[in-house]
Amino acid sequence: MSAREVQITFDAHDPGAQAEFWAVALRYVLQPPPDGFDTWDAALDAWGVPPEARNDRSAIVDPDGAGPRVFFQKVPEGKVAKNKLHLDVRAAAGVPPEGRMAVLEEACEQLLALGASRFQRFEPGEELGSGFIVMQDPEGNEFCLD
Template identity: 65%
Template structure:
């Protein structure tokens, strides 16, 4: 039986990291529960104190196709290289110079939203199509592929 998948990020600032990943993925912050116009209203009604209202955030694919992204506050900072990371398919179907130009354009766009460019890997046929390693604003690695 297939399972739904949720991807979870640990974070120092869930709201800020959610804003970055919403931009990177074309996602949106999950709507508050029915009957509330905002998450602040919902959290107030639930009795969540103001200092705890940035403990978590969730993103959803507006088309309903992609997995939910959950971002939770943790006290410790990032410790080491991620063993699992996201590949953002920024140049599907493209090859060579056209592929790398599309990846460069996406890298530039995401840097403007807080990402850091780490390293470019050039195409190396027959199996290496080229990619760019990046980090999100909290240092989590991801690739533009």
């Protein structure tokens, strides 16, 4: 029996903005419109989706087709507690230990410029890890750069 495909879903106030942020963070792309449509607006027009509902959903995909689809859905309520699940963004995978934290800091700066917040830096050897940075996306969802 083969493994099941997984989609990661985020609840969001602004699905489009969250999709843009996470596309950069994960090196993904916005999901292209379905076959037969040149743009998402053309597809949404054909499906009768009113303009005020066009930011209710968004998705990003791995351009190489290897990673899971990430879906963002609009919800009315805000985030009220710490995530019970978070993503570890492997920004320094394969980087030798001596250059690891510099690579993570560079990725951190890029994401800060897109609206992320930095929470805490853990040095190599702390928390039994090889060094990582805890951050929050623009809507407050925790994630780690490692």
